[in-house]
Amino acid sequence: METTFKTLLVYLFIANLVVNAFDPFSTIYSYFHESCDPKWVQFNATGLQADLKSQLFGQHLASRIILKAVTGFMNNNPQKPLVLSLHGWTGTGKNFASKLIANNIYKEGMDSSFVHLFVSGLHFPDNDKVETYKSQLQHWIRGHVTNCAHSMFIFDEMDKMHPGLIDSIKPFLDYYDKLDGVSYRKAIFIFLSNAGGESITHTTLDFWKSGKDREELELEDVEIPLSLSVFNNKNSGLWHTCLIDKNLVDFFVPFLPLEFRHVVQCAMAEMKARGLSPDPDVAYKVASEFIYFPKADQVFSIKGCKTIKSKLDYYI
Template sequence: MKAAHLYLSLLVFSSASVLVNTFEPITTTVVLGIGAALGRTIYNYFHESCDSKWIAFNATGLKVDLESKLFGQHIGSRIILKALTGFMSNKNPKKPLVLSLHGHTGTGKNFVSKLIADNLYTEGMDSSFVHVFTSELHFPHSSKLETYKSQLQQWIKGNVTNCERSMFIFDEMDKMQPGLIDSIKPYLDYYDKLDGISYRKGIFIFLSNAGGESITETALDFWKAGRAREEIELNDLETLLSLSVFNNKNSGLWHTSLIDKNLVDFFVPFLPLEYRHVVQCAMAAMKAKGLHPDKNVADQVAKDVNYFPKSERVFSVKGCKTIENKLHYYT
């Protein structure tokens, strides 16, 4: 790709030079202008830019991915598809889309973020318009809280200025210093513009293990009552989840004005995964590795996973997080 880019750039330069030598001086400026415009067109073809060639939401693709690659998350799949479809079809949203994804490790929160990016940006997670912040990596020191606030504000402002369709993912929100996320509240609120910049077409995704206990308790209650997990609805969890996160001192959303001012559009619960879902993960991982999905192998992998509670062994302790690595042992 880089070689082709260089070749075409040299071709444009050479062509422009020939044209300049051929035409009278009075037309030189025009010819150079044409050459420059052509050069910009070629550059934009190969270099990611903030336009429909590089940013285009594929609702059908996201639907297919959620149905075929994400397992055991009927609530999350439905909410995320509807939220993204509605937001991206709105040419004049009143505020950015803000999603807060909650659940234990390995249930699919990071994976869903990737699926969203893959179906929105041509470059997926490698897009220069996708920005990932990890609490322990980017904001490790409590003594630097005020510095982090300023840096985070400038980072978001600069990137939205560069592209209004930017996506920001905040991982490990349960480990983020309380108060830090409030520094970006103005960018998530109902403002047309702030200092001449509109943030209304941005997407903000918070990922957190906080609230996982509440989600698990609800899922376990349904299981004990002999009810299918697919009967669990958002209204069974959303209020409980938002209160749990808001009042959890170990949550980056503890007493945050984002919740208090209703700026989080959806609290999305990710349910703990059962044995059958781990089998599905193993089958999908084999397929992704170019292997023929083998149910016997998938069962072996699933049996090697730890489950809780100890007496019932209903839910996978780590969800599907270690499945890919375990496959190396069985295949």
């Protein structure tokens, strides 16, 4: 009897170890519920390179900078969060590029609970409440990074954001090991702004007038005038902020004005995304409806590709 009881205790002990080592309910939950582990958060450099090449049209500089910056950051042990500031006119691909980055880091892409989008006009509309916004924003960032170190924060309409609010996130972007026990080094911050678009356009137009191909345009041709334009523009949001003054923005990413051929490519891509056979004739008709400048030469599109979907609906 005593032997049987001891044997039973051994079996119970082993069973307890097995249950603790393999909790089926926990495993099932983590399988279906997004968590901050490699199953849900894993960088795909090959995928990002392919997406930028096949889907982001006319942006050789932005594609190159984004690929190198994100790949280097995700594959190494960063000393600070990655901070990208994307600049250019509406419709040139800034939001879309952010989506491609998210899609190749998070399994759920932009729908991931670790990707956070802030739109200035929506989330921070009242300048009289800047102090309240500061406290809320710092709390949100701290809480989300505590939940997942590989969190991504996208700030749209940075040109409309109060400079004081931007400065309030400065500590999270700096070279700190930890702040109040939390490390922000693996987080990604992406700023989207129309500010600097005029500077980028002037540089691109001058390049075109000199007879050079736009693909010959290098980052050094654009980056310095762009950063100065953003820093000194009172309507930029980043005007005289410490983010620029303290060199916390890793890359100012220029999005060039699109040409007719790029608008055609956008229309073809949208047809393909809808499961349709791309029709060059339809794409040309859609692109022809856009307004181009300079007026005499009709080279660059004023709107870019943002209204492609609605215009394409008219023809399909």
